[in-house]
Amino acid sequence: MTQTLLPVALANYVGLSAVIFFIGVAGVMLRRNPLVMLMSIELMWNAANLLFLAFARAWMNDAGHIFAFLVITVAAAEAAIGLAIVVAVFRTARNVDVDEVALMKG
Amino acid sequence: MILFWGLAIVLIGSAVWVVAAKKPVHSVVGLLLHFAALAILYLSLSAEFLAVVQIIVYSGAILVLFLFVIALLSSGVAPFSMGPNRMPKAAVPAAILALIALGLFVYGVSRGVPAHPVPIAAAAPVGPVGAPGVFGSVADFGRALFTANLLPFEITAFILMVAVVGVVLLAGDAAPYVPSRKRARRAEREMREAALRGGDTQ
Numbered sequence: 001m002t003q004t005l006l007p008v009a010l011a012n013y014v015g016l017s018a019v020i021f022f023i024g025v026a027g028v029m030l031r032r033n034p035l036v037m038l039m040s041i042e043l044m045w046n047a048a049n050l051l052f053l054a055f056a057r058a059w060m061n062d063a064g065h066i067f068a069f070l071v072i073t074v075a076a077a078e079a080a081i082g083l084a085i086v087v088a089v090f091r092t093a094r095n096v097d098v099d100e101v102a103l104m105k106g
Numbered sequence: 107m108i109l110f111w112g113l114a115i116v117l118i119g120s121a122v123w124v125v126a127a128k129k130p131v132h133s134v135v136g137l138l139l140h141f142a143a144l145a146i147l148y149l150s151l152s153a154e155f156l157a158v159v160q161i162i163v164y165s166g167a168i169l170v171l172f173l174f175v176i177a178l179l180s181s182g183v184a185p186f187s188m189g190p191n192r193m194p195k196a197a198v199p200a201a202i203l204a205l206i207a208l209g210l211f212v213y214g215v216s217r218g219v220p221a222h223p224v225p226i227a228a229a230a231p232v233g234p235v236g237a238p239g240v241f242g243s244v245a246d247f248g249r250a251l252f253t254a255n256l257l258p259f260e261i262t263a264f265i266l267m268v269a270v271v272g273v274v275l276l277a278g279d280a281a282p283y284v285p286s287r288k289r290a291r292r293a294e295r296e297m298r299e300a301a302l303r304g305g306d307t308q
Contacts, residue, residue, distance in 0.1 A: 027125035077269035
């Protein structure tokens, strides 16, 4: 039996995703700890992923799953690189406050 | 439907916890809760493979990476302050900006979420979890990934390799690419001597 109905309307998923995304945005803007900023970026990645999967399910299209898979991979790479940068900055500056670290300031 | 709203509350609450927690470790715990709830939501969207990947990659790998970095940075000679660490002056403008952006987003969505762009009568049925031929099953996902989307999959592998190399370069050694002063001076001297020798032979 072909059943295409979502558990709830698609707009609810979009709204939930938007709320999570902007919580992540607020985290990046408000926090000065780079670790928490990276975690907020992870929240944003996941909000986008939720949208991909909701639309894939609503439109019965596998492409959303493929793209969500790519997003997870890129998010993993981003987290690894970001944390390596945090460690490298901490080694040189002994400080990880993003407002205090101004190595690249001209 | 109850599942969706319950998960929505958990997701938003844990996201706020991630952003507002005083210690990064608490943020990691909030993020763990967030990812677990998100995996359940993915299952309800019949994306079973991605639900499992979410648990393995995010909860298993990325969060452990965060924990390791927190432990590493906290155990150094100069433990960095893990306090509230907020910018009081920026809080109000940032919150206003975020709310404006959210309002714009909600306005855009309220004008209508795009409906099915194509007839989906031929789509695979949604059925019990795991059966091949059912939408979102692991078998179908694997077939789609390794046939039509093989190139993106290979690019994924390349991205991961580049990330690994980059991480090793960034954090593997204290200063991998900066030659020591002695070595630089020796190289300079050798170059000068070679130039002199070259000048003699001419």
